[in-house]
Amino acid sequence: MTLAPDAVARPTIPELIDEATVEAIAGEAWVALVGEDEVLVPLPADLPAETLSAWVDVVGPWTGSVVLTTGRQTAADLTRALLGQAAPELLDHEDVADAFGEIANVVGGNVKAALPGPSTLGLPQVGEAPDVRNPADVCRLEVLWRGQPLVVSVQGALPALSTPHPNPPHPNGASL
């Protein structure tokens, strides 16, 4: 892969946003969407084995994804809380994907607005979280909702920049 000449100036997410900001954004989303007494407690805990992620991609001066990850049961509980009385007796995967994806959309849209713009926001996706490409380009918030762990990860989509090299290898000399 060839890096654009200006790629070295690309900011990483810890330079643009901190955990407290992500926590404030997620907290407002929870109070408004999930319920007015639904608080997120900023305490770390291990995620269960069976998890589900919902995320939106942000493309702009900073490019990456805003990813929410939690246990499958917690994602279902979130869906019920969001739908309230309109929740069906039996939730199917579509219900959970739709509701959890919408929460990711709301958190992601507000994270995007707190970053340098303009940027575009992708449609929500649900499944297995995208890989972390560059550990230095991640802002990770761990919280408990109703005692269950949930992670909000704002992570860059681009690979780590190689350390600046005085004599960069010739573009045609890439190894196989």
Add this chain to the structure above:
Amino acid sequence: MTLTATSFDWVRQLVHRESAIVLAPGKEYLVEARLLPIARSMGLPDVGRLVDSVRTRPSPESTRRIVEALTTNETSWFRDGDPFTALTSTVLPSLVSARGPAERLQIWSAACSSGQEPYTIAMLLEDALPNAATRVAITATDLSREMVERTRAGRFSQLEVNRGLPAPMLVRHFTRAGTEWEVSPSLRRMVTASECNLAAPLPRMGPFDVVYLRNVLIYFDLPTKQAILRRVRALMRPDGWLFLGAAETTLGVDDSWERVVIGRSSAYRPLKGN
């Protein structure tokens, strides 16, 4: 949970009496969540102690804080829009023609909370009056130091700007600052915020052309209401305008005011010779 059944019941009755809003049983968590910040700001460890303290030593200010915390999520910008419509339709044109071009209009927002009311007034004036920043001074006061500091900062959360602030005004008068929205420097220059206890002798201020004293009097007993209205009147110009809350009036409280109907709202003006 620090709230006993008796305390919860006392809070329910208080809120019902003051606002006619019914807190259903099971809303204990709501009372806990909304009142904890008030308890903390008074140096009390929990909501149970707050209720005990207010029950043994009733204070209109604490009562107001409790009722407001439980009845409104966030203060709206054009809360009961009519007193603001009256400002631009009637009050401002009459004051502008009565005052000289060099005279600064003085407006007082007398229970400004986190600043929505004074900045609403500032936005309306900036949109209606050329060089508003040099022609108008808005004094914003509140009993709470925290509220005065919030008003000074002029920063509002996403949820706060969502409450009744027209989108064209949001993008015209605010800029995004991280997750918050910050009022423009020109609006902030128009507003001076300070602490002020309406139930005690007032500091030297004014004289005011317009006073917004909304949803404050309802929390006080009759003699205190009379004293507040008398003190406010002493700080007003003889041809000034007073706006009260929709459920408040000077009628039967202090007869030195004349009620004037403006559209769907009412204003009160000092009667001459009193």
Add this chain to the structure above:
Amino acid sequence: MRALVIDDSRAMRRIVSAALEGFGYETRQAGHGQEALDVLQEGYVPDLCTIDWNMPVMDGLQFVSAVRANPAWRALTLMMVTSESEQGQIVRALAAGAHEYVIKPFTADALRDKLALLGMLPEEAVL
């Protein structure tokens, strides 16, 4: 009064519809801008559209422009309800012809306040 709720999330359509019905609105729903245009073209012309921005097929901004291009729909009130909250984007939506803009997350009270500003609150819902 009648409202068309346009959002690609079913959960969000239910939340917005429930709030509007609480204020006395009769509601219909559409999952994206094109589906909403189809509803209008069928002859269902509501008083209010609430419009998400990021949707498949046709996004909210394209929908606003399409509605504004048709004089037959001039009386429609268009209110964006979206997590898209960059200042520049709000300006774009208003320039395209949206009347109001509600940022997600929002509470039912926030919707009610905005409708009150627009004079779009059925009388019985005025507090």
